[in-house]
Amino acid sequence: MKIHLVGGFLGSGKTTAITNSCKVLLNKGIIASVITNDQGNYLVDTLFISQAEIATGEVSGGCFCCNYDELNSRIDTLKNDFNPSVIFAETVGSCTDLIAAVLKPLLTYRDSAIEEVTFSSFVDARLFLMHLMKIGLPFGAETNYIWEKQVEEAEILVVNKLDLLSPEESVTVKNLAKKVFPSKKLLFQNSLSSASVSDWIDVISQSGEKKEHHSIDIDYAIYGAGEANLAWLDEEIEFNSKDNSALKIAAEFIDNLTNSIMADNLPIGHLKFLLSYNNKSLKISFTTLTEMKKQEIEKSEKVGTVHLIVNARIQSTPEKLRQLVVDEIDRLQSKDNISIQEKCVSCFSPGFPNPTHRFA
Numbered sequence: 001m002k003i004h005l006v007g008g009f010l011g012s013g014k015t016t017a018i019t020n021s022c023k024v025l026l027n028k029g030i031i032a033s034v035i036t037n038d039q040g041n042y043l044v045d046t047l048f049i050s051q052a053e054i055a056t057g058e059v060s061g062g063c064f065c066c067n068y069d070e071l072n073s074r075i076d077t078l079k080n081d082f083n084p085s086v087i088f089a090e091t092v093g094s095c096t097d098l099i100a101a102v103l104k105p106l107l108t109y110r111d112s113a114i115e116e117v118t119f120s121s122f123v124d125a126r127l128f129l130m131h132l133m134k135i136g137l138p139f140g141a142e143t144n145y146i147w148e149k150q151v152e153e154a155e156i157l158v159v160n161k162l163d164l165l166s167p168e169e170s171v172t173v174k175n176l177a178k179k180v181f182p183s184k185k186l187l188f189q190n191s192l193s194s195a196s197v198s199d200w201i202d203v204i205s206q207s208g209e210k211k212e213h214h215s216i217d218i219d220y221a222i223y224g225a226g227e228a229n230l231a232w233l234d235e236e237i238e239f240n241s242k243d244n245s246a247l248k249i250a251a252e253f254i255d256n257l258t259n260s261i262m263a264d265n266l267p268i269g270h271l272k273f274l275l276s277y278n279n280k281s282l283k284i285s286f287t288t289l290t291e292m293k294k295q296e297i298e299k300s301e302k303v304g305t306v307h308l309i310v311n312a313r314i315q316s317t318p319e320k321l322r323q324l325v326v327d328e329i330d331r332l333q334s335k336d337n338i339s340i341q342e343k344c345v346s347c348f349s350p351g352f353p354n355p356t357h358r359f360a
């Protein structure tokens, strides 16, 4: 069995690549499954992957590093229940030091004679190009430190969303990356394309024999501050309308919340919404460099009830982020044809990283 550990910042495209890779593998008759990970609960990604009929496990409420035993038991559960040949383990996007705190413990405590472990890191090609051209990233200094450490420790670095660069920018990013990181395995990918993820699958399928893994030097005080700069908000919101306008109102909520986060210049790690209505579901994501674009929601569809899951990871305080949601709900609630109920609200900053194991 192969365990593919997948790291990379919030919104870099890990879930997209993993979901498409599972589909490619399943089409070849190879059973692939996924373990998702997040500090929060009610995860859009887990629902999204399981809707693609891929077996999933979840370590929620904390990262793999700080909950190694849970990761270990999720691997065993998937193994016992589905006997997969491949397990993708997607780490929470604010985590780094994964070689020391996850990869080496997996290699040390699990049976490496029958399990191979690979480690890939994803970066958004647009942010990576900014980094290579020494243009500051849009986060605070400590959060940028996490992003840079994720790149530094990458063994296989997947420069993702290449389709969002111009042809000239693509050439520049490839040339600069090879020059600055000559010893890394570099892949340039569009994870929306099955052909493009197939190259990644080929690389990770063959790279299990790599024996030497180098833990990075890292200052946990800065890393912890970088995580503490971010606010997490997870909740479910139910929109009920008397005149079947629930979808239109939910779309208005998504637009307005996203606009107010941007208007306040709060850098977005990721902002994900999963809408469920009339036996359908729709995932909408915004990431760091997302331009506001037209929603794909068919607002004229008659819908009485919409369930919305919100996962927001924003550089802000939990109080401020929560207030933006409350203000928008209050504004929409004042319309007399709609009732809005929030459930399972959780809003916090991640705690200080304290790995279960760490191999220098």
Ligand SMILES: Nc1nc2c(ncn2[C@@H]2O[C@H](COP(=O)(O)OP(=O)(O)O)[C@@H](O)[C@H]2O)c(=O)[nH]1
Pocket: 008, 009, 010, 011, 012, 013, 014, 015, 016, 017, 045, 093, 160, 161, 162, 163, 164, 189, 190, 191, 192, 270, 284, 285, 286, 287
């Ligand atoms: N254009 C483009 N969009 C992508 C690509 N990979 C992911 N995305 C989009 O980026 C957003 C975040 O992706 P996701 O896989 O959830 O990122 P994660 O937070 O790293 O798991 C989603 O809207 C994806 O559709 C890509 O290669 N090209």
Ligand SMILES: [Mg+2]
Pocket: 014, 015, 016, 045, 090
């Ligand atoms: Mg994800």
